[in-house]
Amino acid sequence: MTDPQTEVLILTQDFDPTVDPVVRSLNAKGARVVRLDLSYFPHRLSFTSSDFGDEFQVLRHRDGEIDREMDLGALAGVWYRRPTSFDFGTEMSRAEQEFSRYEALIGVGGILRSTDCLWMNRPDLDAVADLKPYQLTLAKRTGLRTPRTLLTNDPDQVAGLLEREDGKVVYKSLSGGVIHYPGAFPSGLFTTVIGDEARDHLGRVRHTTCQFQEYIEKAYEVRLTVIGNTYFPVVVDSQSNATTEVDWRADTEMAYGDYRPLPDQVVKQTQALLDELGIVYAAVDFIVTPDGEYVFLEANPNGQFMWMQNDLGLPMSDRIADVLMKGERFRRGDVEQVGY
Structure with a gap:
């Protein structure tokens, strides 16, 4: 049994059903989970860092009559999912709100960045990883074909x-x-x-x-979900439906193909790409041509995955919980591919 004192912070908006199964998995594994949205700051949420006397970094959240406190220095992992921005209300003028927002970005961001734990993914790395032209440049450097x-x-x-x-x-x-x-x-x-x-x-x-x-001719497509060193490659049979031939998102009914693990070379190239980006989680899209060549399209550092977990029974939430509870900075290593 994992140490019950393992603490995990999840930062996301109030309505985010993707987080719920991960929270359940973390609770089942004995972790203490605090889930918050940054919009709670500053009225219901405070961050404090001090080295006057005893050094400490603490988060406090007031939820009705309940006060919750978390020692940021004891965190095992932070999942920076999809939080909304700070909410300063209407008490201040627009100029005062802008000043407060910049102060909070630097202050709260600096306190959270100082935590020595695993982040999935750190927001500064997310921001760079989301630059699609930069992704294409890096992908070409690794040897991946790009459009x-x-x-x-x-x-x-x-x-x-x-x-x-x-x-x-x-x-x-x-x-x-x-x-x-x-x-x-x-x-x-x-x-x-x-x-x-x-x-x-x-x-x-x-x-x-x-x-x-x-436009690249397709045999099929692959949606690869990367969670740490675990790869979940899912075959999307986009060419079986005229609506999804160009973009498989165009139909709500997903057509899956039989499981096919990624070739070793594509795994190595993908690992090299994600290592350059510094991210722990990514949803990576590939085209596979009729000749069997993998063509990299993009990597979404915060892409959705729950629909594949539900449809194919993939243990994605459990793997996310395992990564967040590890209690140390992520190190890229040997890849395990999980099928369906």
Whole structure:
């Protein structure tokens, strides 16, 4: 039985059902779990670091009539999942709130960064790992094939690409493609093959950075969930449905293929990529061509996984709990691939 005093901090928003099974697994393994959102700061949440007299770093959370306290120096692990930002209320002016926000970013961020424990993933590393063009650069350095890519807000560059390129070209958002319109549900912007009509709207490229890539023929796709040194490669049979041929997110019904472990070389290259990014958790997407070549698309440092755990019975929550309870900084090592 694991030491019952093992303490784990989870930082995420109030509604995050992905966290619930992990909390249950941590509790079953004897850990003490504190789950918080950073929006509780500063009214219901405080952070203190002091070396006047006895040195200590402590977190206190007031939840109704209950006060909870956590010794940040005793943490085994922190899961930085999807917290929302600090909430300073309406008591201060906008200028005062901006000042307080920057002070809190430096203060709270500095206190949490000083903890000598495992982070999945540290927010500063998450921020860099989320830079998709940087991922592609690193992936190419490891030897992984990546799609040929144009990043630009210059319409003339796109016009030139469409004139030169004989094959299909796709537009793919850099940030996940979720658009929040006021008063409506968030809508998704899926990867799309560019047609002739794009030439009539090239001026819109000027508005922001746009990503255009070569279209790569697929036999199937792989969604790889990396939890520490455990790999969960899931085959996505995207080509069996016309709706999902270009982007498998376009249909709510997922078509899975038979389990296929990653080739050793792809594992080594992926490990090298994640080592450069410094992250413990990632959701990595690959295309597998009809010739069997793996093509790296992207690595999401905070990608969803619960739908695969539920559909395929994969022990992902348990592995996350194990990593968080380990009580030491993560070290990349031999990979275990888990099938279904």
